[in-house]
Amino acid sequence: xxxxxxxxxxxxxxxxxxxxxxxxxxxxxxxxxxxxxxxxxxxxxxxxxxxxxxxxxxxxxxxxxxxxxxxxxxxxxxxxxxxxxxxxxxxxxxxxxxxxxxxxxxxxxxxxxxxxxxxxxxxxxxxxxxxxxxxxxxxxxxxxxxxxxxxxxxxxxxxxxxxxxxxxxxxxxxxxxxxxxxxxxxxxxxxxxxxxxxxxxxxxxxxxxxxxxxxxxxxxxxxxxxxxxxxxxxxxxxxxxxxxxxxxxxxxxx
Amino acid sequence: xxxxxxxxxxxxxxxxxxxxxxxxxxxxxxxxxxxxxxxxxxxxxxxxxxxxxxxxxxxxxxxxxxxxxxxxxxxxxxxxxxxxxxxxxxxxxxxxxxxxxxxxxxxxxxxxxxxxxxxxxxxxxxxxxxxxxxxxxxxxxxxxxxxxxxxxxxxxxxxxxxxxxxxxxxxxxxxxxxxxxxxxxxxxxxxxxxxxxxxxxxxxxxxxxxxxxxxxxxxxxxxxxxxxxxxxxxxxxxxxxxxxxxxxxxxxxxxxxxxxxxxxxxxxxxxxxxxxxxxxxxxxxxxxxxxxxxxx
Amino acid sequence: xxxxxxxxxxxxxxxxxxxxxxxxxxxxxxxxxxxxxxxxxxxxxxxxxxxxxxxxxxxxxxxxxxxxxxxxxxxxxxxxxxxxxxxxxxxxxxxxxxxxxxxxxxxxxxxxxxxxxxxxxxxxxxxxxxxxxxxxxxxxxxxxxxxxxxxxxxxxxxxxxxxxxxxxxxxxxxxxxxxxxxxxxxxxxxxxxxxxxxxxxxxxxxxxxxxxxxxxxxxxxxxxxxxxxxxxxxxxxxxxxxxxxxxxxxxxxxxxxxxxxxxxxxxxxxxxxxxxxxxxxxxxxxxxxxxxxxxxxxxxxxxxxxxxxxxxxxx
Numbered sequence: 109x110x111x112x113x114x115x116x117x118x119x120x121x122x123x124x125x126x127x128x129x130x131x132x133x134x135x136x137x138x139x140x141x142x143x144x145x146x147x148x149x150x151x152x153x154x155x156x157x158x159x160x161x162x163x164x165x166x167x168x169x170x171x172x173x174x175x176x177x178x179x180x181x182x183x184x185x186x187x188x189x190x191x192x193x194x195x196x197x198x199x200x201x202x203x204x205x206x207x208x209x210x211x212x213x214x215x216x217x218x219x220x221x222x223x224x225x226x227x228x229x230x231x232x233x234x235x236x237x238x239x240x241x242x243x244x245x246x247x248x249x250x251x252x253x254x255x256x257x258x259x260x261x262x263x264x265x266x267x268x269x270x271x272x273x274x275x276x277x278x279x280x281x282x283x284x285x286x287x288x289x290x291x292x293x294x295x296x297x298x299x300x301x302x303x304x305x306x307x308x309x310x311x312x313x314x315x316x317x318x319x320x321x322x323x324x325x326x327x328x329x330x331x332x333x334x335x336x337x338x339x340x341x342x343x344x345x346x347x348x349x350x351x352x353x354x355x356x357x358x359x360x361x362x
Numbered sequence: 363x364x365x366x367x368x369x370x371x372x373x374x375x376x377x378x379x380x381x382x383x384x385x386x387x388x389x390x391x392x393x394x395x396x397x398x399x400x401x402x403x404x405x406x407x408x409x410x411x412x413x414x415x416x417x418x419x420x421x422x423x424x425x426x427x428x429x430x431x432x433x434x435x436x437x438x439x440x441x442x443x444x445x446x447x448x449x450x451x452x453x454x455x456x457x458x459x460x461x462x463x464x465x466x467x468x469x470x471x472x473x474x475x476x477x478x479x480x481x482x483x484x485x486x487x488x489x490x491x492x493x494x495x496x497x498x499x500x501x502x503x504x505x506x507x508x509x510x511x512x513x514x515x516x517x518x519x520x521x522x523x524x525x526x527x528x529x530x531x532x533x534x535x536x537x538x539x540x541x542x543x544x545x546x547x548x549x550x551x552x553x554x555x556x557x558x559x560x561x562x563x564x565x566x567x568x569x570x571x572x573x574x575x576x577x578x579x580x581x582x583x584x585x586x587x588x589x590x591x592x593x594x595x596x597x598x599x600x601x602x603x604x605x606x607x608x609x610x611x612x613x614x615x616x617x618x619x620x621x622x623x624x625x626x627x628x629x630x631x632x633x634x635x636x637x638x639x640x641x642x643x644x645x646x647x648x649x650x651x652x653x654x655x656x657x658x
Numbered sequence: 659x660x661x662x663x664x665x666x667x668x669x670x671x672x673x674x675x676x677x678x679x680x681x682x683x684x685x686x687x688x689x690x691x692x693x694x695x696x697x698x699x700x701x702x703x704x705x706x707x708x709x710x711x712x713x714x715x716x717x718x719x720x721x722x723x724x725x726x727x728x729x730x731x732x733x734x735x736x737x738x739x740x741x742x743x744x745x746x747x748x749x750x751x752x753x754x755x756x757x758x759x760x761x762x763x764x765x766x767x768x769x770x771x772x773x774x775x776x777x778x779x780x781x782x783x784x785x786x787x788x789x790x791x792x793x794x795x796x797x798x799x800x801x802x803x804x805x806x807x808x809x810x811x812x813x814x815x816x817x818x819x820x821x822x823x824x825x826x827x828x829x830x831x832x833x834x835x836x837x838x839x840x841x842x843x844x845x846x847x848x849x850x851x852x853x854x855x856x857x858x859x860x861x862x863x864x865x866x867x868x869x870x871x872x873x874x875x876x877x878x879x880x881x882x883x884x885x886x887x888x889x890x891x892x893x894x895x896x897x898x899x900x901x902x903x904x905x906x907x908x909x910x911x912x913x914x915x916x917x918x919x920x921x922x923x924x925x926x927x928x929x930x931x932x933x934x935x936x937x938x939x940x941x942x943x944x945x946x947x948x949x950x951x952x953x954x955x956x957x958x959x960x961x962x963x964x965x966x967x968x969x970x971x972x973x
Contacts, residue, residue: 160556191561199558209553213571213646222567223557268553275557486876492883514884519869599839599871599880608777609870612843615804617781 111138113279113310114159118168121154128154130334131168136312136327141305143321143342144314146331147357152314155331156281159312160201161194172201173278199227202272206284208264210256210271216243217252220271228275235274242270246300262293266300273304280304282313298324318362322346330354416619423610423623432606433627439523439592439602444585446528451535456565458540469536476533482594485526489598491517523595531588538580542573574646582639586632603627700739700902702954706756708763710945717765719934724789730767731788732758735776737874738841738891740898740955741794753894754792756951757810760942761935775872777843780804783925790931794892794920796845797971806932807921808967810939810948812960814917815850816896817910818881818889825887827910830854834863839877839886842870846890850915882906892920894957901956918971919962932967939965 112135119132128151136142144152157163159170161178169176169186177197179186189197211219220239224230230238243249246266248259256264265285272280282301286294298317302324305311315321321328321342328342330351338351346362349355409415423429457469476484487494492513499510517525546569554564593604601609603624611620717725724730734742734750742754750771758769772788779791783805795807796815819827825836833854840846847870854866869886871877878899881889889896893914900909924932942948943964952958 162552162556195555195558195560198556201556203553203556205549205553207547207549209547209549211550211553211568211572213575223559226563226567227558271557490876490879490883490885492885493879496884512884519885596872597876599869599876599885601870605842605870608872609842609847611781612777613780613848615780615784617778617785 112136113138113140113173114312115171116155116159116168117171119155119158119165119170120167121151121158121163121165128334129158129165132331132334132336134329134336134339136310138310139308140327141311141313141325143325143328144312144331145316145321145328145345145357150331151334152331153283156283156312156314159279159281160198160203162203172197177201195227199223199275200278202275202277202280204265204268204272204280204282204285206287208256208261208268208288210264210268212256215253215255216248216259216267219256219267220274223271224274239270239274242273243267245273245303246270247296260293261289262296265289265297269297269300269304279310279312282311282315284314284316286315286317316361318346318358330357332357414618415622416616419616419619420622420626423607423620424626426610426623428601428606428610429603429623429627432601432603433631435601435606436589436592436603437631439520439527439595439600440585440589442524443527443531443592444588446524447531447535447584447588448581450529450532452539454532454536455539455543458536459543473533473536476530477537481527481530481591482597484530485523485594486597488517488522488526489519491522519598519600522598523592523600527588527592527595531584534584535581538577538584539573541580542575542577543569545576546572571646575643578639578643578646582635582642585639586635589631589635590628700743700898701745701751702956704954706759706954707947707950708760709947709950710764710941712766713764713941716934716938716941717767719930719937720765720767721928721930721934724767724931728766728768729770730758730761730790731770731772733772733774733779733782733788733791733793735774735779735793735874738776738793738895739902740894740957741892742792753951753955753957754794756954757939757942758792760947760951761938764938764941775843776841776874777872779923780843783923786925789924789928790935791923793923794894795923796849796892796916796920797918797969798845798849799971800849801923802968804926805923806926806929806968807923808932808935808939808965809919809921809969810962810965811920811952811957812917812962813920814893815846815890815915816893817913817915818878818891818896818899818907819887819910820881820884821904821906821908823908823910827888828912830857830913830915831861831863833866833888834858834861835865835867836887837867837869837885838888838890839869839871839880840890841874841877842872844891845916846892850890853916878907890915894955894960897957919966919969921965936965936967 114134114136116132116134119129120127121129128149130151132151132155144156146152154163158165159172159177161170164178169179175197176186176189178194179189180193181187210216211222214222217236217239220242221232221235224235224238225232240249240252243252246269248263248266248270251259251263251267256267259267269285285301286297289297294317298320301311301313301320305324313320313325325342327339328345329339330337330345330349330353332353338345338349338354345354346358349358410417454469454472457465458473460466460469495513497507497510498513498516499507501507501510550568550572551564554568559567592602595602596605596608607620607624611617614620720730732754734754736742736744736750736752738752740752742750742752745751761767762769774782774788774791776793779793780801782788783791794811794813795801795805796813797807797809801807817827817833819825825832827833827836835858838851838854840851847868851866851868858865869880871880874891874895877889877891880886896909899907922935924935939948942951949958949961952961
């Protein structure tokens with residue numbers, strides 16, 4: 109691939125006796141929007157979390173924008189990186205969680221400005237100005253001084269997206285971003301994600317929203333039992349799956 | 363056989379003029395209220411009328427110089443010991459979650475040991491540490507000191523009292539803080555880390571502020587406990603409130619009156635601390651107490 | 659991935675090593691050994707001999723309430739040898755216990771001990787929680803206002819120092835500027851220290867630094883660990899400690915502060931009991947039991963000719 113931003117090579121991960129990832133190979137290009145599909149337990153969340161080193165692989169590695177998030181290569185081995193190095197590399201990857209994980213003791217504005225101020229050293233005034241612009245972009249400019257507890261689920265998730273974007277990441281990861289939302293709130297979050305995709309952001313999304321996967325994602329990857337079973341253009345994988353298991357899964361979901 | 367449930371017939375239903383319910387009269391509760399009120403009044407009258415309470419003596423010694431000095435010492439001991447307890451307790455709590463097995467082990471051992479021995483024993487140890495270690499210093503085992511100091515000079519009696527109380531308190535604080543840290547959902551740490559915040563920054567800006575809401579009530583409790591616990595320092599000769607009062611009644615035999623003086627002071631200080639605690643709870647409850655309140 | 663060596667682990671290891679070295683160096687210090695030291699047994703070698711029989715005339719002098727119940731309730735703070743302390747089995751022993759046994763033998767009354775810290779005894783007597791306090795009460799005018807004291811011995815305050823007397827204490831004014839420890843509530847803590855302060859003030863010497871501790875055991879410990887330079891206590895206790903722990907303590911024989919009689923205390927209104935006790939003691943003096951007890955504890959030179967109720971003493 110011409111401009112690969114994520115390269116996953118031979119990724120293995122076990123939790124205790126259970127092997128969750130049994131060798132994943134995947135390359136994602138800049139500007140792609142990739143959907144990870146699969147049943148629960150198929151390893152899709154784990155794979156996502158390996159990308160920004162929230163989970164540490166047992167074997168194999170993940171390259172993001174040419175760098176290993178969790179380690180340094182020396183003498184033919186991968187050495188665990190220092191916490192400060194990991195933190196610095198993580199700041200280039202944004203993540204949005206199923207449970208939003210906003211900081212409840214801070215206002216929306218403070219949630220968005222915390223990392224730019226503390227990690228990148230941006231001045232408070234400049235950070236607040238950028239934050240307000242981002243909140244406007246996700247449609248929540250008026251809520252800057254509210255507390256997360258006062259917002260609806262959809263609003264909180266949009267703030268979470270703004271918070272992740274404040275660090276100007278090269279890549280955005282979404283871990284089932286709408287699964288915890290009431291149905292009528294899902295749309296507003298998907299709209300923001302669609303805009304983000306249109307603006308050229310590279311996105312990897314674990315989701316059950318087939319509509320989004322089909323229409324917005326450029327590629328779909330179907331995992332089953334810790335392995336990639338099928339992948340390709342999303343229209344083709346979802347509309348005309350070739351593998352038996354893909355078909356079985358989609359039949360239940362669509 | 364079933365008990366007959368009275369059914370409402372059409373005529374009754376039509377005859378209802380007002381549908382709002384008439385409150386049931388609770389006879390039993392009323393009687394209880396009267397009895398309790400009578401007991402309270404009787405108790406109050408007894409307090410005032412019984413000469414053995416020696417209220418004039420209480421009044422005379424309430425602001426006696428020695429007693430006031432004792433109050434100051436008690437407050438100083440409480441504040442210093444709690445300061446040590448809190449700082450060391452937070453450190454121990456963080457160590458308990460450390461990656462290094464040795465760090466976790468040291469923290470566990472400290473908590474086990476200092477919670478497992480009576481605070482009185484710990485105070486006695488620090489007070490009379492010179493019997494085990496006449497000098498404290500750094501040196502080689504079996505050889506002379508490179509540099510050493512006389513134990514009694516390094517650890518004067520007041521410091522021994524503060525150390526005995528504070529180090530003991532740290533063990534309890536560590537568990538309270540650890541509980542508070544555990545109460546913060548792991549998603550918060552994950553979110554902070556993915557934003558690029560380091561370990562210390564995550565603790566400082568994300569975890570600890572949220573943990574405080576869970577930590578404050580038990581810490582307030584500990585503070586109030588410490589206020590009374592300081593009286594154990596009597597045994598190494600520190601004249602706290604209770605010690606000062608003891609010296610007075612050993613002389614004038616008015617034991618009850620002087621103990622009342624001490625009790626009044628302890629109550630007053632406890633009330634002050636309780637008020638302070640509620641202020642703190644309100645400050646740290648900002649935003650968090652709203653979670654779920656405004657939401658459907 | 660290969661694990662990186664934790665920084666925290668290294669730091670803790672260094673810290674732990676230093677701490678271990680430090681304490682090892684401390685505990686190798688020979689001075690620490692002396693604190694454990696050789697301790698002689700404080701119990702007398704000869705057994706208690708009570709001469710004389712039960713005397714109904716003596717019993718008749720006691721208040722009716724006590725005769726009816728048949729029990730004399732005595733308060734004791736058993737941390738004060740040789741007056742009142744506990745043997746390894748936990749039984750209360752000492753000069754007081756011997757006299758209590760003698761009173762019991764002569765009157766047929768049972769003796770019941772109530773353990774009370776010394777600083778609470780005055781209040782306890784006033785509240786009539788017990789009939790009498792068997793500790794050796796120094797007589798002062800202040801105390802006689804609220805107590806009856808039945809004197810049976812000569813006493814006074816002596817000075818105990820650490821072995822070697824490095825501070826060179828030889829006379830009362832040598833105590834000025836020193837840290838002086840005594841048991842809370844005792845004659846030493848109250849009257850003696852006050853008078854000492856006044857003296858030091860008059861002599862233009864620095865003030866005494868008092869260290870008052872509720873238990874005599876910890877008073878001794880304070881002296882032993884160097885928290886105090888000097889301990890003040892009844893002459894019998896000072897002599898006892900110097901004899902029983904000669905490697906740790908020594909008495910200063912040149913100082914005897916405020917010599918006066920000491921005795922048993924009863925509440926002020928228990929005059930009949932006080933008289934009865936005085937009569938019993940005098941009976942013990944007459945039949946030789948008194949001399950035997952004092953001799954047994956090595957304090958024969960503290961003997962008085964007769965027991966008295968509330969004798970006058972200098973302040």
